[in-house]
Amino acid sequence: MKNNNEHFFLEQKELIDALSSKIIANLEEAILHKGSASLLVSGGSTPKPLFEKLSSFDIPWEKVKIALCDERWIDKNHKDSNEKLVRDSLLVNFAKKAQFVSMYQENINIEDAQELCSDIYKKELFPLDVLILGMGNDGHTASLFPNNIKLKESLETLNKICICMKPDTAPYERMSLTKTAILSASNIYLHFEGVEKRNVYKKVLEGANSNDMPISAILNQDKKKIEVYYK
Numbered sequence: 001m002k003n004n005n006e007h008f009f010l011e012q013k014e015l016i017d018a019l020s021s022k023i024i025a026n027l028e029e030a031i032l033h034k035g036s037a038s039l040l041v042s043g044g045s046t047p048k049p050l051f052e053k054l055s056s057f058d059i060p061w062e063k064v065k066i067a068l069c070d071e072r073w074i075d076k077n078h079k080d081s082n083e084k085l086v087r088d089s090l091l092v093n094f095a096k097k098a099q100f101v102s103m104y105q106e107n108i109n110i111e112d113a114q115e116l117c118s119d120i121y122k123k124e125l126f127p128l129d130v131l132i133l134g135m136g137n138d139g140h141t142a143s144l145f146p147n148n149i150k151l152k153e154s155l156e157t158l159n160k161i162c163i164c165m166k167p168d169t170a171p172y173e174r175m176s177l178t179k180t181a182i183l184s185a186s187n188i189y190l191h192f193e194g195v196e197k198r199n200v201y202k203k204v205l206e207g208a209n210s211n212d213m214p215i216s217a218i219l220n221q222d223k224k225k226i227e228v229y230y231k
């Protein structure tokens, strides 16, 4: 493990309180220094309580642009859409003033959308201020899936911001930030909960291969310090 800071909690509430305070402080600092901030979030089942807590902070959300680290290539109103999760749980309360930048693009096939998504992200969101990753029980992060034909490219390319992937082990085609894009963020958090994920994390600390557990490529590198929040 290189250079990372670990924050372990016994209770979810303590974790959410601590992590949300750090994220809000990062956003306020970015707004103070450059007048705006970008917040990149993950989807799945873990972040809902964090999103609800973040939305309750009274900060100048109109100066914040929110977007996803990865998206399932399905309609924005589909129950499994990460965008739907963000709209329902984060873009509420005070945070409803924030601007959401969609990763999912309607009426375009995902292969063709890679360049479009990269252009939109570059124009609207870069440089990235705060980025929160999740982690699956299989060691995937964002939509960088183990043993996938596109994984090597997603971990090695220096030119792409967004890359598409069709997981063999999970539903839906996905669009994901590449490793280079993820590590470009100023403040990077990994948030996971539960015993299965703690076991994955332990294997990563022991040096798991990034082809088997892509989160290893994010945690076992020298470029950026990752703040790991877990319970």
Ligand SMILES: O=C1O[C@H](COP(=O)(O)O)[C@@H](O)[C@H](O)[C@H]1O
Pocket: 042, 043, 044, 045, 046, 047, 070, 071, 072, 082, 133, 134, 135, 136, 137, 140, 141, 142, 143
């Ligand atoms: O499919 C996804 O999975 C990961 C982990 O999700 P969780 O449900 O295990 O919390 C998530 O970080 C990613 O954004 C999502 O698309």
